[in-house]
Amino acid sequence: MAVTGKDLIKVMEEWAPRSLAVDKDRIGLQVGDPQAEVKGVMLALDVTEEVVDEAIEKGANWIVAHHAVIFRPLTDLRTDRPAGRLYRKILKHDLQVYVAHTNLDAAPDGVNDVLCDQLGLKERQVLLPTRSSRLQKLVVFIPKDHHEEVLRGLARAGAGWIGNYSHCTFNLDGTGTFLPEDGTQPYIGKQGELARVGEVRLETVITEEIREDVLEALFAVHPYEEPAYDLYPLDLPGAVEGIGRIGKLPQPMSLKELAHQLTKAYRISGLRMVGDGEGLVSTVAVLGGSGGRYYPEAIKGGADVYITGDLDHHTALDAAAEGLSLLDPGHHVEHLVLEKVREKLTKSTSLTGVPVFVTQVNTDPFQYIVG
Known part of the structure; x- marks a missing residue:
């Protein structure tokens, strides 16, 4: 019996139910037909034209992404522009795009637990309870x-x-x-x-x-x-379920040591650090993606250091003034969850025989240049 999109969606939403997503988040099936047969699944953080080309090459007609392919309201579908060209290619090749965003952030073994696993955080709790x-x-x-x-x-x-x-x-x-x-x-x-x-x-x-x-x-x-x-x-x-995690390092270390460990654990070439590099840290708050506005919750939870992406100048100043150290490894580290998604899908008996691929396309728009 053919595996349909409904089977795939059920597996995803048993793990990361829609009810875990924050209000008005763009999640679920964004493009395509839920009844479409699943011939192959491509997993990606972002849906770009290069990711779509890779899915077509691999024979994957479903893309499961973390970030929405339709995020802002569409004002046109001009195919002479990048967004319109992307949507045309998706539709022309009969691809379906399913998005699991903040529900996958909050899910057990989701984005934030994977980021904590890489650091060996113990005694972890939810940073921002939502329900x-x-x-x-x-x-x-x-x-x-x-x-x-x-x-x-x-x-x-x-x-x-x-x-x-x-x-x-x-x-x-x-x-x-x-x-x-x-x-x-x-x-x-x-x-x-x-x-x-x-x-x-x-x-x-x-x-x-x-x-x-x-x-x-x-x-x-x-x-x-x-x-x-x-x-x-x-x-x-x-x-208690929600976004972000807070937990303990296996042993205290300096902020600079943690920063170096982070580059290896998250497979990044650099990051931004705020705080005394020689100061010891033990309690760590983690929130994948853009979490700068939640630094007060990290302080409230007793964190010594907060790991999150997309930090702005004024948030960094305010957090430092309150004694909270910060490490910004970027937004793209969320891609580490893709292997966990592949593991969940390939182990599901509902999807037996369906090939699942993790994209080899690097969608991180940033590069680190050392002066």
Whole structure:
């Protein structure tokens, strides 16, 4: 069976759901048909004409990008200009462009976690919380001989996570009763006869976002024609999600040492530094992309140094005045997430057989010149 764009989008949005994106962000399918077959996927930070040419050469008819190909409102589609020429080429070659931006920044194992991984940051927390998952309790009644199968099926769908513990459930033996009426095909019992069955009451926790997937998994593995289950809203805080991370270095080091480590970890030839190069730093805030306006949150979180891109002169002065060191490795370091995206897509059984490529085109417009 052919893999369609809907399959690809589902895999991406199970990892980086749209609900994680900041308000009015340009995400999702921007060009093309969600029903189009996925013959190959090209992963890129930016969609440029060179990236499109590479996708065509590789036979990839889907591009998954971090930055929107349509970012500002279009005022024309003149094909004698670069933007119009790019859109014409995308459409002419029947390419589809899907964008995961701030939702991929915020997602677990997304942009900011990848940037933290390169530095070995420990005890990391969200820098800019944007939401907390809403929790629900699922209670389902299962015949004893199917208890283990249902439990594992729910866990595979994401139910039962508490912190870093999976498969969290509570199970209680009891007796279930039911009377199959006309037109039923009961797994246990007979029409017109009251059945008493040894059952297990299984309780587990789910987030509202995965409820439909969990129920789909429940119906797929539960033997009953009509499984009995309940859902209760919980007045408990779920996992905090948001943009950026703050954590601890494996060991304190000077700001200048961290800057040198950053160039190797992020594979860059240079960066901008604000602060005392000999001063020790331990707590590090990280926000991929343009995060200058969020430096007060880094200070509030107790960071010694804030790593982000596109810092302007006045933001650097203000942050330095408040004692916060800064490292600006540029915006393009977000490209480090592309290997993680490739890993997620190639491991998905929904996309088996689909070739996934990471672009070899360097879309960083900046070069570092040493005087």
